[in-house]
Amino acid sequence: MEYTTVIGLEVHVQLLTKSKLFCGCENLFNPDNPNVQTCPVCLGLPGALPVMNREAFRLSLKTSLALNLQIAQSSKWDRKQYYYPDLPKAYQISQYDLPYSSEGCVEITVPSTGKTRRVGLFRAHLEEDAGKNIHDESGRGGDSQVDLNRCGTPLLEIVSKPDIRSAEEARVFLEELRLLLWYIEVSDCNMQEGSLRCDANVNLHVQHNGETVATPIVEIKNLNSFRGVEAALEYEIRQQAKKFEADPEGYRIGKVPKATHGWNADRGVTFEQRGKEEAADYRYFPDPDLCPVTVSDDEIAEIRATLCEFPASRRHRYVSKLGLSDDVAGVIIDQGRRYADYFEAVASECGDGKQAANWMTQDVQRELNERKVEITEFSIPAAVLGTLLKQIVAGEITVKSGREVFIVLLTEGDDGSELETSRVNEIIAEKGLKVEQDTGKIESIIDTVVTRNEKAAEDVRAGKLQAVGPLIGQVMRELKGADASAVRQMIIDRLTK
């Protein structure tokens, strides 16, 4: 059976504002203290009125610029009306027919094919989030409760075009989107806390008896992990293919109503969601409590100036300019913007991207993991680490000595010292770790050591090169800082020539 998979995603992103979208309440994930971040406005009390949080709107604009979306000079707020206990006004303030931005795209690179694809976006609009209903799951039939801490927090809805052609592409699109929004610091995109949520629409365009036939569209709701998105779509695609093969005349779009499914991650299956099949009428109309929002070119320019380099472009630069492999570049990028900034500062200070990447992905990462801290809390400043690596790159100290200095720096930094770049050379000097460059001095030490170890010297002369090890060790001990391989070569030269 030959078919094309057609997927469109609807992504909800919580914005990182201090306060909620239409009131002054704190915007904070706080599930342990329900209903403490509330006021008459977000409780929907009689007489309370919304006032737009301009900061949320600015973050939305920033997002749209990053997603290549066109920004409308004027947009309005609409009420989307439905009854649910987590929605105290019985309407959600959203944007219906005049969203603040439309027509954009995201570029993705699909690992399995290595190809770059462009996924179109219909629109992005801003709306308020609902609260959370909490049901008694003990089975004892206790009362349901509502937590309105989240109610009224700013939520960005990004709607893709049906340009996605596989479950893998859907995952990659979502990963790229998450990385982008995280880099431009509009959202923490924490999927566990629900800062990034995704609904997927999927169907198949099947080649059947010389014509293209579409299967019914299935919407899978509330996917909250990257793996979940991919697995749920893979499952749904298989199901649709099976259903079509079983009933190619009946299982077609228009003949079967659009279905809404949930995803059971534990069992790896989608399931039909209970709910009305007829399209809900939300009775959208412009919210008379709010004025239309206008944006000036100056404001857009000002926000554009705050945008950083996007992760895709950085990844590309790490490979092409700094000589990293795709994998290593990806690993660094995936750690987030601050981590990548740190890496770049180290790389530029030491002049060697690969050396910097090695240290980041090994030594630095290990210490971060051990301390359970972010790069921004790491106690060695990037300039200091860069200075240290520069010494290694220049051959001034060995990598082994570098690790020794690193540990000292870390201890001092953890103890609260403000580390300066000059501290690197001080430690090298204190510990005498500088590689000895005076070959005359090295040769005289070798002479002394050879004289002391005639047996070993004899073995080396006889061609047993493994005997050189102890000699190197003794020379190194005398020298403190030296390049071991150079010393080894000098001993061999001295004994065999």
Added chain:
Amino acid sequence: MQLSGATASQLLEAMDSGEMTAADIVRAHLDAIASLDESVGTFLSVDAEAALTQAAEVDRKRAAGEPLGPLAGLPVAVKDNICTRGRATTCASRMLENFVPPYDAHIVERLNSADAVIIGKTNLDEFAMGSSTENSALKVTRNPWNVDCTPGGSSGGSAAAVAAALAPLAIGSDTGGSIRQPASFCGVVGMKPTYGRVSRYGLVAFASSLDQIGPFANDVAGAALLLERLAGHDARDSTSVDCPVPAYSQSVDQPLEGLRVGVVQEYLGEGTDDDVRSAIETAIAVYRSQGAEIVDISLPHTKYAVATYYLIACSEASSNLARYDGIHYGHRAEQFESLVDLYAASREEGFGDEVKRRIMLGVYALSEGYSDQYYVKALKVRRLIRNDFDAAFQNVDVIVGPTFPTPAFRIGELVDDPLQMYLSDICTIGANLAGIPGISIPCGISASGLPIGLQLLAGPFEEEKLLRAARMFERETDWHTRRPSLSQ
């Protein structure tokens, strides 16, 4: 001095001169409420203790020489759809009968900081939906001029309270004439400011794009004084306009030179009561005699105003009232099977017929497949109606006419004919659709002994002009000094 029935300026003067204390004044009004309100039914709640405490505080401040607010010691009655912290705000509905807001409306803060004394909360048509206060689920309010008649509505309680001399000042809200029409029925001054002039924060919404809070008083100067305090920008209401508030109370006595008065033919059409018509003609003559130029004008889209108004008001109301679903606050049905059932039963029990009628109309007008034909079209006509007024105010300063085609009707007379009741809003709703200010002042007494109201309209933010024009009529006549026999 007769304290109950005195004007705000007289009371302020009496306190300034030391003749009276705030406590005297508040006690006199509380006494009047105690003896008369049984028969009029204006107040849903009166907190005598709080009012007397507040009055005592004003007297203490005065004695100590501390600064006093511009309304110090004046009793003010507040319509019960305006939130008062810790004090029931019922909207005259079973739905909110036990609702106590945790916050004060903006205008309540403004009254408190002006040292006014909120003497009680007044009756209204449920959620301000109606023109007679008969739709109150909690109480019947009667017209102080004839207790068999309605006081008008929806701010009937506030208008009747001022007419019955239970308060010199009161607050109402006007969505489609709900201040001006009861002012006209009760023979008092009532004013709807420009949309955006007074913050709606804390006014329980009926139709958000039309609702506006405004003053009642027993003379124009009182309305000017109170509006001056209510008006001004409030960041908590996005539709509140940030433009300076003139000192209305200082300028109100200055007549306007070269006043151009527009007379709208459409407001004196069929169905206008003969007594009303002749009172309006006399009023026009009063302006002419003061040198005003009288200009006949037309507002051609007036015939669509009632339909437009009810589509927009009901659409917004259906959405604004959706929050009363029995979940978070307000009435919750005791018997229900499911969540949907809980919503339906709570709303069925909590709302009265008129509220349900308007919610259903609004839901219908906003429904998919119908909204273009009704709601969206109504918005377009609203624009045309606004254009009519814009064009008219190119040629005239104010528009005068009747506030309502008839004097007060009898209680029960129109209960079974809601359409007739809607159609009579023809003169008042234009101002709400266009967002312009309007005022109703007493201009006559009908043969049946009921007051008649003269409505004046002006362009956006022309409240100062409106008050001065109203005062020009008032100073030449004595209608505003007439009081119903009830309170004498």
